[in-house]
Amino acid sequence: MHLILFIVFAGFCLAGAVNLLLQSHPINSALSLIVVMTSLAVLYLLLGAEFLAAAQVIVYAGAIMVLFTFVVMLLNAGREERTLGSRATRAVGFPAVVAILAVIATVILHAQGLGSATLGEGLTNVRGSTNIEELSVVLFTKLLLPFEVTSVLILIAILGAVALARHGHGERERTGGK
Amino acid sequence: MNSLFSQEVPLSWYLLLSAALFSLGIVGFLLKRNLITVFMSIELMLNAVNLSFVTFAHQWHEVKGQIFVFFVMMVAAAEAAVGLAIIIAVFRARATLAVDRIDLMKL
Numbered sequence: 001m002h003l004i005l006f007i008v009f010a011g012f013c014l015a016g017a018v019n020l021l022l023q024s025h026p027i028n029s030a031l032s033l034i035v036v037m038t039s040l041a042v043l044y045l046l047l048g049a050e051f052l053a054a055a056q057v058i059v060y061a062g063a064i065m066v067l068f069t070f071v072v073m074l075l076n077a078g079r080e081e082r083t084l085g086s087r088a089t090r091a092v093g094f095p096a097v098v099a100i101l102a103v104i105a106t107v108i109l110h111a112q113g114l115g116s117a118t119l120g121e122g123l124t125n126v127r128g129s130t131n132i133e134e135l136s137v138v139l140f141t142k143l144l145l146p147f148e149v150t151s152v153l154i155l156i157a158i159l160g161a162v163a164l165a166r167h168g169h170g171e172r173e174r175t176g177g178k
Numbered sequence: 179m180n181s182l183f184s185q186e187v188p189l190s191w192y193l194l195l196s197a198a199l200f201s202l203g204i205v206g207f208l209l210k211r212n213l214i215t216v217f218m219s220i221e222l223m224l225n226a227v228n229l230s231f232v233t234f235a236h237q238w239h240e241v242k243g244q245i246f247v248f249f250v251m252m253v254a255a256a257e258a259a260v261g262l263a264i265i266i267a268v269f270r271a272r273a274t275l276a277v278d279r280i281d282l283m284k285l
Contacts, residue, residue, distance in 0.1 A: 003185040010195050017202040017222060026214045033218050036199070040225055043192070047236045049244050056228075059251050064221065064258045071262045072214055075269050080212040083278060093208045097201050104197040108190050115237055116186035134241045135248075143245060150252045157256035164263035 002118055005046060012039040026077045030068045037061040047117055051132045192233040199226035213265055213275045217258075224254050 016035035023029045037060040044053040108114075139147055203226060206219030228247045235243025265275070272280060 002187050006187045006191065010191070013195060014198060014202075017199055017206075020215075020218065020222065021202065021206050021209060026212050026218075029210075029215050029218055033222065036222065037225060040229060043195075043229065044232055046187075047192070047232050049232050049235065049247075052228075052232060052244055052247050055248065055251055059255055060221075060225070064255060067258055067262055068214065068218065071265060075214075075266065075275065077212065077214060077275050080210065080215065081276060083211055089208050094205075097204045097208070100204070101197060101201040104200075105194060108193045108197065111190065114189045114193075116188045117192070117236060118186045131241075131244075135244055138241050139245055139248070146249065150249065153256055154252065157259045161259040161263040164260070165266045 002046060005042065009039040009042045009046075012036075013043070024079045024082065026072045026080070027069065030065060030072060033068075034061050034065050037065070048131060050130075051135055189233050189237055193230055196226045196230040196233065199223075199229065211277055213268065213277055213280070214262075216277060217261055217265065221254065221258070224250060 013036050016032040016039065019032040020029045020036070023032065037056060041053040041056040041061070044050075044056060200223050203219045203223035206222065207216055210216050210219060228250055231243045231247045231250070235241065235247075268280060269275060274280065
């Protein structure tokens with residue numbers, strides 16, 4: 001069962017990622033990215049990370065992708081013009097991608113002691129408590145300070161987004177300079 | 179058929195999937211010519227790295243890997259908000275999303 005689920009959803013992931021590259025309209029790319037993220041949530045479930053699967057659906061497939069589709073529609077982004085990219089991209093970029101993939105794949109395939117995953121076996125069975133309990137204990141005791149600091153980060157991001165996207169931001173500066 | 183249902187999946191397959199998604203993200207970053215789609219490719223790379231974090235958390239039975247993914251998600255949310263605001267500001271100033279035309283800082 002695990003094997004079948006893995007093959008199906010890994011296939012969805014790769015198909016979505018390839019479709020993201022092939023589509024020329026940004027809204028189609030955004031929708032295929034949602035497919036990738038939702039399939040990744042299923043793979044997280046298979047690896048025994050229930051909380052992250054839920055967070056992946058809510059935060060990534062929900063919030064972030066809604067933001068993306070909203071911006072695509074707000075700016076009325078049309079089909080992109082295909083250009084071949086710069087010479088540096090073709091000469092250095094694509095060989096570098098192939099080299100990176102080859103190196104990572106070689107390292108993974110030669111790695112010793114990598115285990116395997118079965119269905120229903122995650123962090124849960126090791127310590128007798130559920131995944132969310134484990135996660136929250138570590139998050140709210142050992143890592144409480146980083147957790148609180150991220151709330152400041154989110155606040156700064158909200159302020160930055162509002163300040164950047166505010167209407168008439170550029171015009172007022174221009175008239176003020178004259 | 180029964181053996182097919184009880185079969186285990188090696189963790190290296192998850193890592194290979196993660197590497198493939200990351201490479202597709204890099205290719206998208208290099209190939210796409212729309213600012214928003216370039217940004218989506220970056221999100222794809224972040225997701226690929228998250229998958230390998232979860233895989234290693236499963237391998238070592240260590241919950242810290244999953245917490246790392248949690249923090250990556252939060253940073254990605256902040257990054258998406260600010261990045262899309264910058265894209266809106268760029269579109270207002272230059273009325274285009276094509277990365278070839280946004281070349282003010284080019285030498």
